[in-house]
Amino acid sequence: xxxxxxxxxxxxxxxxxxxxxxxxxxxxxxxxxxxxxxxxxxxxxxxxxxxxxxxxxxxxxxxxxxxxxxxxxxxxxxxxxxxxxxxxxxxxxxxxxxxxxxxxxxxxxxxxxxxxxxxxxxxxxxxxxxxxxxxxxxxxxxxxxxxxxxxxxxxxxxxxxxxxxxxxxxxxxxxxxxxxxxxxxxxxxxxxxxxxxxxxxxxxxxxxxxxxxxxxxxxxxxxxxxxxxxxxxxxxxxxxxxxxxxx
Amino acid sequence: xxxxxxxxxxxxxxxxxxxxxxxxxxxxxxxxxxxxxxxxxxxxxxxxxxxxxxxxxxxxxxxxxxxxxxxxxxxxxxxxxxxxxxxxxxxxxxxxxxxxxxxxxxxxxxxxxxxxxxxxxxxxxxxxxxxxxxxxxxxxxxxxxxxxxxxxxxxxxxxxxxxxxxxxxxxxxxxxxxxxxxxxxxxxxxxxxxxxxxxxxxxxxxxxxxxxxxxxxxxxxxxxxxxxxxxxxxxxxxxxxxxxxxxxxxxxxxxxxxxxxxxxxxxxxxxxxxxxxxxxxxxxxxxxxxxxxxxxxxxxxxxxxxxxxxxxxxxxxxxxxxxxxxxxxxxxxxxxxxxxxxxxxxxxxxxxxxxxxxxxxxxxxxxxxxxxxxxxxxxxxxxxxxxxxxxxxxxxxxxxxxxxxxxxxxxxxxxxxxxxxxxxxxxxxxxxxxxxxxxxxxxxxxxxxxxxxxxxxxxxxxxxxxxxxxxxxxxxxxxxxxxxxxxxxxxxx
Numbered sequence: 100x101x102x103x104x105x106x107x108x109x110x111x112x113x114x115x116x117x118x119x120x121x122x123x124x125x126x127x128x129x130x131x132x133x134x135x136x137x138x139x140x141x142x143x144x145x146x147x148x149x150x151x152x153x154x155x156x157x158x159x160x161x162x163x164x165x166x167x168x169x170x171x172x173x174x175x176x177x178x179x180x181x182x183x184x185x186x187x188x189x190x191x192x193x194x195x196x197x198x199x200x201x202x203x204x205x206x207x208x209x210x211x212x213x214x215x216x217x218x219x220x221x222x223x224x225x226x227x228x229x230x231x232x233x234x235x236x237x238x239x240x241x242x243x244x245x246x247x248x249x250x251x252x253x254x255x256x257x258x259x260x261x262x263x264x265x266x267x268x269x270x271x272x273x274x275x276x277x278x279x280x281x282x283x284x285x286x287x288x289x290x291x292x293x294x295x296x297x298x299x300x301x302x303x304x305x306x307x308x309x310x311x312x313x314x315x316x317x318x319x320x321x322x323x324x325x326x327x328x329x330x331x332x333x334x335x336x337x338x339x340x341x342x343x344x345x346x
Numbered sequence: 347x348x349x350x351x352x353x354x355x356x357x358x359x360x361x362x363x364x365x366x367x368x369x370x371x372x373x374x375x376x377x378x379x380x381x382x383x384x385x386x387x388x389x390x391x392x393x394x395x396x397x398x399x400x401x402x403x404x405x406x407x408x409x410x411x412x413x414x415x416x417x418x419x420x421x422x423x424x425x426x427x428x429x430x431x432x433x434x435x436x437x438x439x440x441x442x443x444x445x446x447x448x449x450x451x452x453x454x455x456x457x458x459x460x461x462x463x464x465x466x467x468x469x470x471x472x473x474x475x476x477x478x479x480x481x482x483x484x485x486x487x488x489x490x491x492x493x494x495x496x497x498x499x500x501x502x503x504x505x506x507x508x509x510x511x512x513x514x515x516x517x518x519x520x521x522x523x524x525x526x527x528x529x530x531x532x533x534x535x536x537x538x539x540x541x542x543x544x545x546x547x548x549x550x551x552x553x554x555x556x557x558x559x560x561x562x563x564x565x566x567x568x569x570x571x572x573x574x575x576x577x578x579x580x581x582x583x584x585x586x587x588x589x590x591x592x593x594x595x596x597x598x599x600x601x602x603x604x605x606x607x608x609x610x611x612x613x614x615x616x617x618x619x620x621x622x623x624x625x626x627x628x629x630x631x632x633x634x635x636x637x638x639x640x641x642x643x644x645x646x647x648x649x650x651x652x653x654x655x656x657x658x659x660x661x662x663x664x665x666x667x668x669x670x671x672x673x674x675x676x677x678x679x680x681x682x683x684x685x686x687x688x689x690x691x692x693x694x695x696x697x698x699x700x701x702x703x704x705x706x707x708x709x710x711x712x713x714x715x716x717x718x719x720x721x722x723x724x725x726x727x728x729x730x731x732x733x734x735x736x737x738x739x740x741x742x743x744x745x746x747x748x749x750x751x752x753x754x755x756x757x758x759x760x761x762x763x764x765x766x767x768x769x770x771x772x773x774x775x776x777x778x779x780x781x782x783x784x785x786x787x788x789x790x791x792x793x794x795x796x797x798x799x800x801x802x803x804x805x806x807x808x809x810x811x812x813x814x815x816x817x818x819x820x821x822x823x824x825x826x827x828x829x830x831x832x833x834x835x836x837x838x839x
Contacts, residue, residue, distance in 0.1 A: 137380075137382070139383055140381070140382065140383050140384060141387070170384065174381060205379075206378035207378060207379065208460075243453045243454075277409075277433055277451075278436070280442050313445055314392075
């Protein structure tokens with residue numbers, strides 16, 4: 100546990116040296132959903148987040164997710180991410196997989212049509228304790244709701260030998276307009292098909308993205324998992340705090 | 347088909363003089379991507395924050411632009427001069443501490459005119475990065491000048507780049523919808539021109555000025571911006587970069603022209619969005635045409651020598667000022683400046699003697715919302731003393747790397763950036779004033795000058811207190827250009 104906290108502090112300190120934007124919503128920062136827009140062309144973004152997973156019937160786990168994104172073309176970015184998890188019950192660090200991801204924004208919002216983007220992710224195992232390799236794809240639609248708030252629909256499919264589907268309805272609302280312009284409130288409802296083909300994985304979450312300087316966004320969230328294919332993960336809570344820095 | 351439909355609708359609107367859609371409209375205008383661009387990666391980025399009040403005022407200009415555009419795009423123009431003005435004004439009085447995502451503040455506008463936002467956003471990035479370069483303490487003046495050239499090339503590498511050629515402002519402001527916004531919405535138009543005043547006056551505040559001496563000037567400029575320029579409904583035409591930052595505009599004409607072309611595009615868009623009777627399609631087409639007119643790609647291969655007067659391809663400029671297009675009523679170097687009347691840009695604003703071609707370059711005076719170039723310190727001081735309120739003088743010294751910055755209070759007491767500054771002033775003929783009215787960084791530099799110029803031998807050096815008490819009055823060489831305001835009925839126009 101000390102090792103993972105130290106890694107987190109180190110990650111966040113290095114970020115302080117390197118324009119993330121609280122309005123531009125990235126996956127896992129801090130909720131699962133994302134909007135239909137890529138990061139800016141020519142920008143790099145380093146994202147890191149510490150998560151604490153609390154369970155009813157077992158000791159907590161701690162995760163450190165780190166991801167670097169690169170806007171290699173207009174409306175397109177590539178990213179590589181890693182999220183090792185420390186299990187305090189077994190005192191073991193699980194390496195998990197390395198995620199390689201490609202995002203493309205197909206269209207911005209034009210007239211009444213939503214913005215459309217998609218993401219394709221592949222996972223490569225890093226250690227023997229890593230999960231099985233996955234290929235996932237996600238279709239993302241973002242649409243203005245009233246004035247400044249937006250809905251974001253993420254429809255996903257994962258293939259790990261078997262195909263599983265999922266959907267997340269995300270919502271973003273800038274807070275403080277028209278007097279302040281640095282904070283966005285987020286909420287999501289998600290459901291995904293487990294490998295046993297039943298819709299057992301479901302969750303809800305709320306979060307905040309707050310601009311703390313011109314290139315840095317602080318985020319935090321609380322997610323509750325209602326159903327899970329893994330019985331001990333049911334009714335678990337996840338608290339996440341993270342930082343994104345562009346350069 | 348769209349063009350034909352537009353033609354039919356424009357006939358219905360009764361303004362068949364609306365410009366037609368050009369056949370070579372760039373394809374990116376119809377592209378669906380957001381195309382968000384990152385600024386040039388560099389150590390100077392966000393150096394604007396070294397002058398916090400300036401940075402916050404600049405960030406608030408983005409909010410002001412966005413809120414007005416959102417009101418116009420969402421059919422709330424009736425509340426523009428009341429509710430929207432008040433809302434914007436509240437932000438201007440309590441400006442944000444961080445830059446604001448303009449697209450997040452104007453979602454309806456961006457859904458309708460996303461291609462226009464790309465042009466605005468990219469040009470605003472150029473505005474900010476130019477400021478960042480000039481406010482960066484880590485580089486010499488020459489390195490900054492080199493970087494501004496590179497920044498210009500970087501800017502031009504995108505299709506949304508505006509032309510750096512001078513454009514004929516009279517032509518660009520001559521369409522059936524032109525001038526409507528400023529007449530119908532004078533308060534919000536005043537805000538727009540106020541933002542553009544700030545976005546153009548700042549470059550001489552920063553250019554070749556030691557970074558330690560930049561913030562003090564903003565005390566004067568910021569006060570003027572917040573108290574007068576934002577609420578000025580009497581200005582005849584939008585502020586021009588060369589009008590407010592003449593030294594910068596002369597050195598970087600491509601940047602000055604691009605900023606003026608951007609600000610004219612803002613005026614065109616305001617006029618189109620507020621023009622009653624246009625259909626949505628007509629608005630969209632006219633905005634696309636307005637963009638097309640000022641794009642770099644539209645004028646590729648052309649130069650300042652392209653002589654097609656009063657047309658889209660009129661790139662003439664006043665002979666002494668490459669960083670400005672021709673204005674209403676302009677004649678060679680003479681132009682009409684709001685608040686100052688007719689001026690000749692090749693001459694000293696105080697004594698009308700031609701500006702020197704060689705070093706020392708003279709000085710600039712910023713006061714009462716204008717900036718003028720003058721030949722010497724004496725002209726600078728006496729011109730500032732004729733003007734009520736605070737003033738800034740930026741003047742050459744014997745050391746090209748050390749600029750003298752004098753900032754006055756309301757009573758005309760000057761505060762210098764060079765603690766040992768010493769002045770030479772031996773009143774004589776104005777054409778020679780750059781020889782006998784000068785500033786030196788210290789006494790020893792003055793002595794060296796007196797040795798090298800025996801005609802001034804024995805002249806005492808004046809300290810700031812003694813120098814500032816002098817006043818030689820209005821020079822007899824001063825020549826007032828007595829022509830009517832071309833923007834008013836009965837003027838040249």
